[in-house]
Amino acid sequence: MSGNVNTEEFIKELHFCIKENDLVKLKALIQFFPELPEKNKIRVLFEISMAPDELAFPALIHLLKFELTQESVKKKLYYLLVDRFFNHQELINDYLLDPELKNKILLIQVAGELQISQSLPVLNEILIQETDISVLAAVIGALANINDSSSIRKVADFLYYGHEGLKIEAVKALCKMGGPSSVNLLGEAVTGETESDFFIIDQLAEIQDQYALNMLIQLLNSHCTPVRNRAIDKLVEIGSKAVPAVIENLKCEDDDSIIMTLNVLGSIGDKSAIKPVSKLLFKNPKNANIRFAAYEALEKLPSEKAAIRLAAGLEDPEKQVRIAAARAIDKNISPVLVSGIKNMISQIDESSKDIVATIIDSGADRTFEYLINSQIFSNLAVIHLAKEAHPDTREHFTNLLSAAGHDDIVEKIMIATDLKSDKKLLTVFAVDDSKMMLRIYKQKLHQMGYVPVIFEFPEKALEALENEKPDLLITDLNMPSMNGIELVKRTRKKYDEKKLPVIMITTQSDFIGQSSKNKFDAKNIKEMGIARIINKPFNDEELKKALDALLKK
Structure with a gap:
């Protein structure tokens, strides 16, 4: 089709129309614009842009009546329109309402680019009346750029429009608009039942203001496992910036949420969490899972100041908690802690046996090495390693003892070890x-x-x-x-x-x-x-x- 138009003749005629300031002939000439090769269309747009406003403006608008498919052409025309409308913003609404313009998306984008607030009523009307997905997406993007609070709810409606593409555009727009209303509406849209849930969480994590962080905390408290885990991952990725908001969540009343919060604080590893986690432990929560998570977090948050409080965890009634406390102690081991543990196992009883077993089963190597010269600890360790410990654990600690020159203790363990039968185990x-x-x-x-x-x-x-x-x-x-x-x-x-x-x-x-x-x-x-x-x-x-x-x- 492009072969029907001679480009040089077209350009020559274009120059004549501009020279004579003849808009009627120029519009008549433009009807052949779609038939030009792509590179020549760009040249024509340049020539039109050099014309006076009274000629260039209506000529560029007239081009919107034709179907333009090449991205380079649309991009060039878009920038020319932005340049012209910059000083004539009052005119854009009339053109937005013109039913003859086929490329209205470009005008919508211009209104957004220039943040023309006068266009809000027209854009909102298009949002209600239009059914074309591309046009709706363009309007949502423009409203995000203009960023007027009156548009937030209208954009949020598209979170439930039933079209994933428009939902994604609405999410992007609300994140760009920001503020508590946008963030709350985004949070409400996370149900755990749609593909875009993770996208919403990821976008909230990109904002990282206080509203977004608080919403991520709310999602951390979700009972929907995938949603909660995604929020956890994002809070950990954000890192120290998220810690104050995460710490605040320790005040919530839901045990599961407190546990997840402790997991996040441990994973982030920011030392500002040590004091609130230690304070939580000092209150001795009834839920053993909270105590477990707190000790597990403190293992990842080593601090000599908090270490002295850890020894009490070795006497917790739940073995899982004792194991977690032993791991935290091992990361913070000090002469003061060693003395405290020695006092706790000053006599051979069930409590001492449990403490020694916990130190061994937790793999607390440093603590073990500090205590092995204690006679009571050594005797109880021999019994546990020989009779109760997993063979891998026994091998690990006998190697540790041999390397430290305690062959006599190794020999005692080997003599006391039970020989297992050859029965096949499940x-x-x-x-x-x-x-x-x-x-x-x-x-x-x-x-x-x-x-x-x-x-x-x-x-x-x-x-x-x-x-x-x-x-x-x-x-x-x-x-x-x-x-x-x-x-x-x-x-x-x-x-x-x-x-x-x-x-x-x-x-x-x-x-x-x-x-x-x-x-x-x-x-x-x-x-x-x-x-x-x-x-x-x-x-x-x-x-x-x-x-x-x-x-x-």
């Missing part, structure tokens, strides 16, 4: 992102007569499941890269619930259907092929009872 896979919980599983399962295989990352567990079927799978619910529910779903593609029973471990008491707001009721759990739900903290008897029942021992 294998249990345990998956948890907490290294401390993995240590606990390893030790408990061994003592119960099972072969434990532990995984910190669900992806690694899935790889192992491709090549080996254990007798049972234990998985935590809340893990960052892949939660326990997703792990079970993927596992079920290979093994049904009869071939591989699954126990789900969680800190969420309402997971098992006690809350009407929770998505995971008993029916859903059964459909997912989860045989048992065990809430942390669990004792040995509870875990053993579930294992024996499912494996019919």
Whole structure:
């Protein structure tokens, strides 16, 4: 079609129209503009731009009546329109309302680029009347640039329009407009049921003002696992800037939220969190999971000032908490702490046995080395390593003792070690992102007569499941890269619930259907092929009872 128009003749005629200031002939000539080659269209636009305003302005607008498909042409025309409307903003509304203009999107974008507030009523009307997705997206973008508070609710309506593309544009616009209203509307749109939920959370994380940080905290408190985990990931990525808002969330009344908050503070590793976490521990929370999470956080937040308070955790009634406290102590070990622990094990009793076992089972190497010269500690360590500890743990500490020249203690351990039978033991896979919980599983399962295989990352567990079927799978619910529910779903593609029973471990008491707001009721759990739900903290008897029942021992 372009062959029907001689470009040189077109340019020659264009120059004549401009010279004679003949707008009528110029508009008649422009009707052949779509037939020109792309590079020549750019040249024509340049020639028109050099004309006086009274000729160039209507000529450029007239071009909008034609379908323009080449991006380079539209881009050039857009910049020329921005330049012309800069000093004639009062004219744009008339053109926006002109039904003959096919490229109205360019004008909408110009109104946004120049932040022409007089165009708000017209743009809002287009938003109501228009059905073309591209036009609606352009209006949403323009309203974001103009950034008038009266448009926030109108833009937010497109979060529920039923079109993912427009929802994404609305999210971008609200983030750009900012402020408490925009952020609250974005937060309300996160339901855990749409593809764009993660996009909203990611965009909130980009804003990083106080409103956005507070909303991320609200999403951290969500009972929807994917939403909560995404918010956690983003808060950790933001880092120290998020810490004050995260610390404030320690005041909330929901135990699960406090636990997640402690996890975030530990992962960020900002020392300003030490004081509030220590203060929380000083109040001795009734929920053992909170105490566990607090000690776990303090392990990642080493501080000699807070260390003296850690020793009390070794006498916690729950073993998981004692393990976490021992790990935190090991990172903060000092002569003062060592003296405190020695006083706690000054005589051989059940409490002393538990403390020594905890130090060993937690892998607290530095603490072990400080205390091994204590006669009581040494005697109790020999008994635990020989009779109760996992073989890997025994090997680790005997190597440590040998390297330190304590061959006499190693010999005592070897003499006292029970010889196990050759009976084939059942294998249990345990998956948890907490290294401390993995240590606990390893030790408990061994003592119960099972072969434990532990995984910190669900992806690694899935790889192992491709090549080996254990007798049972234990998985935590809340893990960052892949939660326990997703792990079970993927596992079920290979093994049904009869071939591989699954126990789900969680800190969420309402997971098992006690809350009407929770998505995971008993029916859903059964459909997912989860045989048992065990809430942390669990004792040995509870875990053993579930294992024996499912494996019919």
